[in-house]
Amino acid sequence: MEQAPLDPERQLQPAPIEPLGLPDSGLEATMTENNFGLKKIEISVSEAEKRTGRNAMNMQETYTAYLIETRSVEHTDGQSVLTDSLWRRYSEFELLRNYLLVYYPHVVVPPLPEKRAEFVWHKLSADNMDPDFVERRRIGLENFLLRIASHPILCRDKIFYLFLTQEGNWKETVNETGFQLKADSRLKALNATFRVKNPDKRFTELKHYSDELQSVISHLLRVRARVADRLYGVYKVHGNYGRVFSEWSAIEKEMGDGLQSAGHHMDVYASSIDDILEDEEHYADQLKEYLFYAEALRAVCRKHELMQYDLEMAAQDLASKKQQCEELATGTVRTFSLKGMTTKLFGQETPEQREARIKVLEEQINEGEQQLKSKNLEGREFVKNAWADIERFKEQKNRDLKEALISYAVMQISMCKKGIQVWTNAKECFSKM
Amino acid sequence: MGTLGGAGLAAAAGGARTPGMEGERPASPARSSGLPAGGADGESPGGGAPFPGSSGSSAPLQGEVLDLDEDEDDLEVFSKDASLMDMNSFSPMMPTSPLSMINQIKFEDEPDLKDLFITVDEPESHVTTIETFITYRIITKTSRGEFDSSEFEVRRRYQDFLWLKGKLEETHPTLIIPPLPEKFIVKGMVERFNDDFIETRRKALQKFLNRIADHPTLTFNEDFKVFLTAQASELSSHKKQGPGLLSRMGQTVRAVASSMRGVKNRPEEFMEMNNFIEIFSQKINLIDKISQRIYKEEREYLDEMKEYGPIYILWSAPEEDLVDTLKDVASCIDKCCKATEKRMSGLSEALLPVVHEYVLYSEILMGVMKRRDQIQAELDSRVEALTYKKADTDLLTEEIGKLEDKVECANNALKADWERWKQNMQNDIKSAFTDMAEENIHYYEQCLATWESFLTSQTDLHLEEDSEDKP
Numbered sequence: 001m002e003q004a005p006l007d008p009e010r011q012l013q014p015a016p017i018e019p020l021g022l023p024d025s026g027l028e029a030t031m032t033e034n035n036f037g038l039k040k041i042e043i044s045v046s047e048a049e050k051r052t053g054r055n056a057m058n059m060q061e062t063y064t065a066y067l068i069e070t071r072s073v074e075h076t077d078g079q080s081v082l083t084d085s086l087w088r089r090y091s092e093f094e095l096l097r098n099y100l101l102v103y104y105p106h107v108v109v110p111p112l113p114e115k116r117a118e119f120v121w122h123k124l125s126a127d128n129m130d131p132d133f134v135e136r137r138r139i140g141l142e143n144f145l146l147r148i149a150s151h152p153i154l155c156r157d158k159i160f161y162l163f164l165t166q167e168g169n170w171k172e173t174v175n176e177t178g179f180q181l182k183a184d185s186r187l188k189a190l191n192a193t194f195r196v197k198n199p200d201k202r203f204t205e206l207k208h209y210s211d212e213l214q215s216v217i218s219h220l221l222r223v224r225a226r227v228a229d230r231l232y233g234v235y236k237v238h239g240n241y242g243r244v245f246s247e248w249s250a251i252e253k254e255m256g257d258g259l260q261s262a263g264h265h266m267d268v269y270a271s272s273i274d275d276i277l278e279d280e281e282h283y284a285d286q287l288k289e290y291l292f293y294a295e296a297l298r299a300v301c302r303k304h305e306l307m308q309y310d311l312e313m314a315a316q317d318l319a320s321k322k323q324q325c326e327e328l329a330t331g332t333v334r335t336f337s338l339k340g341m342t343t344k345l346f347g348q349e350t351p352e353q354r355e356a357r358i359k360v361l362e363e364q365i366n367e368g369e370q371q372l373k374s375k376n377l378e379g380r381e382f383v384k385n386a387w388a389d390i391e392r393f394k395e396q397k398n399r400d401l402k403e404a405l406i407s408y409a410v411m412q413i414s415m416c417k418k419g420i421q422v423w424t425n426a427k428e429c430f431s432k433m
Numbered sequence: 434m435g436t437l438g439g440a441g442l443a444a445a446a447g448g449a450r451t452p453g454m455e456g457e458r459p460a461s462p463a464r465s466s467g468l469p470a471g472g473a474d475g476e477s478p479g480g481g482a483p484f485p486g487s488s489g490s491s492a493p494l495q496g497e498v499l500d501l502d503e504d505e506d507d508l509e510v511f512s513k514d515a516s517l518m519d520m521n522s523f524s525p526m527m528p529t530s531p532l533s534m535i536n537q538i539k540f541e542d543e544p545d546l547k548d549l550f551i552t553v554d555e556p557e558s559h560v561t562t563i564e565t566f567i568t569y570r571i572i573t574k575t576s577r578g579e580f581d582s583s584e585f586e587v588r589r590r591y592q593d594f595l596w597l598k599g600k601l602e603e604t605h606p607t608l609i610i611p612p613l614p615e616k617f618i619v620k621g622m623v624e625r626f627n628d629d630f631i632e633t634r635r636k637a638l639q640k641f642l643n644r645i646a647d648h649p650t651l652t653f654n655e656d657f658k659v660f661l662t663a664q665a666s667e668l669s670s671h672k673k674q675g676p677g678l679l680s681r682m683g684q685t686v687r688a689v690a691s692s693m694r695g696v697k698n699r700p701e702e703f704m705e706m707n708n709f710i711e712i713f714s715q716k717i718n719l720i721d722k723i724s725q726r727i728y729k730e731e732r733e734y735l736d737e738m739k740e741y742g743p744i745y746i747l748w749s750a751p752e753e754d755l756v757d758t759l760k761d762v763a764s765c766i767d768k769c770c771k772a773t774e775k776r777m778s779g780l781s782e783a784l785l786p787v788v789h790e791y792v793l794y795s796e797i798l799m800g801v802m803k804r805r806d807q808i809q810a811e812l813d814s815r816v817e818a819l820t821y822k823k824a825d826t827d828l829l830t831e832e833i834g835k836l837e838d839k840v841e842c843a844n845n846a847l848k849a850d851w852e853r854w855k856q857n858m859q860n861d862i863k864s865a866f867t868d869m870a871e872e873n874i875h876y877y878e879q880c881l882a883t884w885e886s887f888l889t890s891q892t893d894l895h896l897e898e899d900s901e902d903k904p
Contacts, residue, residue, distance in 0.1 A: 208751075209751050212750075212751045213751065216744065216747050216748045216751075217748075219744050219747075220741075220744045220745070220748065223737060223740050223741045223744060224741065226737045227734065227737045227738055227741050229737075230730060230733050230734035230737050231734055233730040233733070233734070234727065234730040234731055234734055237723060237726050237727050237730055238723075238727065240719070240723045240726075241720070241723055244716055244719045244720055244723065247712075247716060248712070248713070248716040248720075250712075251708070251709050251712045251713065254859065255859055255862070255863070258863075262866070394754075398752075398754045398755060401752075401755055402755060402758055402891075405755075405758055405759070405762055405891075406888065406891055408762070409762075409765070409884045409887050409888050409891070410888070412765075412769075412880065412884045413881060413884045413885060413888065416877045416878075416880045416881035416884065417877075417881065419873065419874075419876075419877035420874055420877045420878060420881065423870045423873040423874045423877065424870075424874055426866075426870045427867055427870035427871060427874065430863055430866040430867040430870055431863070431867050433859065433862070433863040433866075
């Protein structure tokens, strides 16, 4: 059963002993339990380090590695003990996510922070090696892991558990699951999207919503970056006052002191923008997460379309086989078949041949009916589970976005207060000139 | 003169300036009023320049201007004001001397004692076969005796202002004549008759005339009076008077020649002054550039912000649960946009014109410095001639005597005006920057209020929702 939404803090909800069994759900995690039956863990991505190594083509490359630390929190005294600590690079996070996408298609899988810096305003570097970018990515990766750890289904996945605990050979372990083979091809999914006849209306709506969300957040991020750029300009130009006032004060007797000290405040004002915009970048990151979540939503919709299409195809196939069978049995030819054609051209078949064919068809029809039944069941299960996760996601989204908007307001308030302070000081200096 | 007593003088509200007093006007000890110590606007050697309004003999006070019946009240008013001044202390019982009253009127910052009010408005376009130009209406209100009326309305074009400035510079080469707005704004201006350009110019022209009116010496200049009062035809004929083009050219040639000789003996205080002017000019130009740049950046910030807010509204459409929050954010951003607009207009009214005026002033100062140097150079060249050529010593000595007077007058005029100018500059700059700071404070206060009220509404909502969820 689904568990209640979890607090945004780091701790995992306790995992029951029996994991939910889902067909095709990959390796189940069995969290070890202590005597009290419950265990909480804390996950943090605490450091980032530049490394050099050799890539698959034996060429030297530079990359960043991230330190993941896992702590278990003792139930009794709340103290945390470091249980695991290992280094992972971005590509391993990607591998984990791709695995989760394949094995939990009904789950809105949390997105990774962006691979390359986008929506940058001019001062912000687009360089992946830039320390600010790396720092923000570190936070993003930590957030990713925490989202998984607080997801009622994903948190129990063994591969995820191993990601946190098994440094060596983890990649091999993942690949051994053969998840890449299970993945639906993009082409197949695209095909299904266009040809499916009766997808669940809710998923169609959800797809529209995710498109809108993506479009509006992209637009927002773009304009926000431009606004940040301009704001930077306004603040920084004021810094020039500082320099010129200082030079001017040298020739002034009475005005000198006032000018000089006012100039100092102009410098303070100009440099205050750096922190302000750094804070705002955090807001942008929160929005970006939901921008990328839109893609995760679409993935679930696609899976539904694929399953539905599959189902429709199977039903269609079954129907045509039944038709054929009926025709053979009754002797009427209503549908075109190659066999029918050749029969007409090359002569009738013997009753024995016809019997044989009917038998084969009947077998196929039986099989088909079984398959259809299970596909139907699968489909309904999928829709039920997916929808449950989508509801969970919606609540999470509403909470998170509201919090992000509120924190944006808090940032604006802080910026205004700083502004008032600086200009009040400057005004005092001017009035003393 | 004898008929003029305290009572008569005091009659006009605000204090009449009496004509014919000029010759006895001393520089007041407490306030340097910009008058040359040696007498009248005496740049020309050997005598006072004709005093505005006087036609040789002291003109009697105009009856219609001064209300002699109310002299008792006005005397009271006057004495009351006078007692506030640290300058001349006298009791209400003592008849105030005309001279002391005139000296009081020269204070820059005493608007109640101003007796010349000028406004420039109503720009009008005129089209002729040759050209198109703009005239401005100039209304002058005055209580001064030497004016024929108390109110005048004339129309002038930019050329006329140029003429006036030229005449003032000619008459008072070492006084700091206020700047005129530029002929054209080089960058960004395609059409000469753009509305903003006209409005900016109008304001600057008004400033120009009022600065002259407030100047203790320039305010009595005859050309100034003609400019304010004469009808178009009168003005044309007046313009034709005075030193002809050739003599003006002659002056220029001599000036250039003497400036090429260089200034060897510039007195120390003028060296200091020159140094100040050079540095001030640099700095004020930079401040002008910086201020213009800030305005530009703010405009661009505003443009982006205007696009930013509506996106939140767009977003609110597909979001059922976040509609209100998103719309509120959009409205906050919109309010901040309005605050930004206000901040920008404050900047363009309070700061930019003042800084720009002082950029122009810095050029004027350099010109004044040059002219002073030229006058000195003339003297120096004669002195040099005397040392080398023994011929015509008597003539030269006489010339030198006159030039020495001229130099002394010029230097004193400049010194006094310099102090006055610096004081004004300090006040204006202080005022402009204080206003700018005030605008910024106000801007941030408005934005703060907007976001704080948003936050409150969100937390209120949150509490409401919480209480709803609880069983």
